[in-house]
Amino acid sequence: MPKNVAGCLLLVCLVLFMTGVSFSNPADDCTVYGSLQINGQDASIGRTLEAYIDGEKIVSDETTQSGQYSLTIPRYDPSDPDQKGYNSETDIVVIKVDGREAEPTINPSPGSMKVNLEVKTSLNVKLTTWGKIKALFK
Secondary structure, three states, X not given: OOHHHHHHHHHHHHHHHHHHHHOOOHHHOEEEEEEEEEOOEEOOOOOEEEEEXXXXXXXXXXXXXXXXXXXXXXXXXXXXXXXXXXXXXOOOEEEEEOOEEOEOOEOOOOEEEEOOEEEOOOXXXXXXHHHHHHHHOO
């Protein structure tokens, strides 16, 4: 076999191997879904969802159905350090809705998980000048 053909075959095999290694397995991703309520009411369409691990934003999306959400959290792939994701099932994922933390937190695992989320806001005061003053003394 000529050296050029052997070299080309080696190069093709190397490229195919590296391509296969660089893609994370979508089966390892964690998709969480369920109901989403804010102060006991169904969340409206267009609410911003963000998933955080150790204070770092992993992924974000928006609600597309009233009172429902779905969010896919990728598994961390060391061959693609720019892609953020969860490392293990012991990671704690905090989901924020429009910047407010939802309960409960999630331990991600490959596949789908149904987790009903709720956001509770404790201070509903009109933000007029008088409302701001009253809020200081609560």
